[in-house]
Amino acid sequence: xxxxxxxxxxxxxxxxxxxxxxxxxxxxxxxxxxxxxxxxxxxxxxxxxxxxxxxxxxxxxxxxxxxxxxxxxxxxxxxxxxxxxxxxxxxxxxxxxxxxxxxxxxxxxxxxxxxxxxxxxxxxxxxxxxxxxxxxxxxxxxxxxxxxxxxxxxxxxxxxxxxxxxxxxxxxxxxxxxxxxxxxxxxxxxxxxxxxxxxxxxxxxxxxxxxxxxxxxxxxxxxxxxxxxxxxxxxxxxxxxxxxxxxxxxxxxxxxxxxxxxxxxxxxxxxxxxxxxxxxxxxxxxxxxx
Amino acid sequence: xxxxxxxxxxxxxxxxxxxxxxxxxxxxxxxxxxxxxxxxxxxxxxxxxxxxxx
Numbered sequence: 001x002x003x004x005x006x007x008x009x010x011x012x013x014x015x016x017x018x019x020x021x022x023x024x025x026x027x028x029x030x031x032x033x034x035x036x037x038x039x040x041x042x043x044x045x046x047x048x049x050x051x052x053x054x055x056x057x058x059x060x061x062x063x064x065x066x067x068x069x070x071x072x073x074x075x076x077x078x079x080x081x082x083x084x085x086x087x088x089x090x091x092x093x094x095x096x097x098x099x100x101x102x103x104x105x106x107x108x109x110x111x112x113x114x115x116x117x118x119x120x121x122x123x124x125x126x127x128x129x130x131x132x133x134x135x136x137x138x139x140x141x142x143x144x145x146x147x148x149x150x151x152x153x154x155x156x157x158x159x160x161x162x163x164x165x166x167x168x169x170x171x172x173x174x175x176x177x178x179x180x181x182x183x184x185x186x187x188x189x190x191x192x193x194x195x196x197x198x199x200x201x202x203x204x205x206x207x208x209x210x211x212x213x214x215x216x217x218x219x220x221x222x223x224x225x226x227x228x229x230x231x232x233x234x235x236x237x238x239x240x241x242x243x244x245x246x247x248x249x250x251x252x253x254x255x256x257x258x259x260x261x262x263x264x265x266x267x268x269x270x271x272x273x274x275x276x277x278x279x280x281x282x283x284x285x286x287x288x289x290x
Numbered sequence: 291x292x293x294x295x296x297x298x299x300x301x302x303x304x305x306x307x308x309x310x311x312x313x314x315x316x317x318x319x320x321x322x323x324x325x326x327x328x329x330x331x332x333x334x335x336x337x338x339x340x341x342x343x344x
Contacts, residue, residue: 016323016335017311025308039310064341092341139343240344257344 009034010287011054013061013070015041019263021060023276031280033287040066043073051077056290058082058283060259064092064137067259080290082283083258087236091258094136094172097234104233106226107252109244110175117157120171124153130176132204133160136167139257141205146176177244177252182206184217184243184251186227187260187275188236190285193224194278197268208264216268222251230256237286238279240265292330296320303330 010033014021017037028035036054040061045051057074059081061067071085083091090096101108110127114120124131124147133145133156147153160171183206187194196219201212208214217223223243230253231239240260243251262275269275291300299317303324311324312335321335 014310017308022308022311037309062342063339064343137341142340142343259344261344 008052008055009036010283011036011038011057013038013040013043013057013059013067015039015066016062018062020261020276023262023266024058024060024280027274027276027280030277031284033280033284040070043070045073045077047076049077051079053077054079056080056082056283056287058279059088062259064088064139068092080286082286083236083238087234087239088258090234091236091239091256092137094134094255095170097256098172098174100233101230101253101256104229106230106233107250109177109252109254112173114171114173116169117160117171120173121150121153121157123171124150124173127173127175129153131173132176134172134174136170136172139207140209141203141207144205146204147173174254176204177246177254179244179246183254184223184245185214185265186217186223186241186243187262187265187278188227188231188239188241189278189282190237191228191232193219193227194262194275195219195265195269195273196223196227197265199264208261212264214264214268216270226251226253234258238282292332294318294320294322295332296322296334301332 059067059071068088071081071088074081075085090100095113098111112123112127114123129149131147133147135143145156181202182198182200185199186196196217197214198217199206199212199214206212227241230241234256236258240257242255243253266275294301294315297318299315307324313322322332323335325331325333
């Protein structure tokens, strides 16, 4: 790494430039921001000391582990990172997210963590069936399993016990909300909503990466309050908040993502809002304070 | 235009390519990463890992 002045460029951290990163880079060009694209695969630092390579960093690293350690490394060097390492740490761990949401009184489905599959079976007696098993770290709906009853939970947990690595044996279970065939993706930037979209799919997993289609969702005052409270609960400056509606219409937060993917949201919003512009304008405003 | 390093099918490079940009080969569906510009060079992109996502 070469030395830079304290008023150096902003860096966008990414080992992969996908559609959203291209949109963000194009928005940085439009806004005349000085920036560098920094590949996390080439990033290293010794412990201790300060660096002024960049004025600040927008973290778009796709690997949760590298995103977290890059943020920790850069913050230790005195370089501000969006989102912060603390936010990435909470968002990247579903149990930490649940604890943060509950502590902030943000409505969320009943959730438990069993330190073994056997303990999780007991926890499910409290959570109730149907429930859903989720990996502590993971995205795009990977390795999520619906547990209809205790017999099914026992079968699935046998496979969980056979997984390698002690972290795989921590079992995160959550009540399955009887939601309509959609959830709501809300993008919070700063303390404002950049947009909201329904993600519609017959599959329980309504991830756009799994083929869900999106349509614009009205930004009601309740939705706005909930999404902003959820982002604040995990200390995320830029957050994609996933919300489900239960049969009574109550809104519950199921997930807060620190590296918001917004292609589906942009599609739903059309020309009315440019999501990348909203993010870049926020980064530029924050950079002016760094 | 460059060739897919997996199946050698022609790949159309975007007008403003970026280092680390991911492209998909229309013929073999391989994910490819742009590793050099001018001239554009492609390599097979890393496989999806368990911790990838949002």
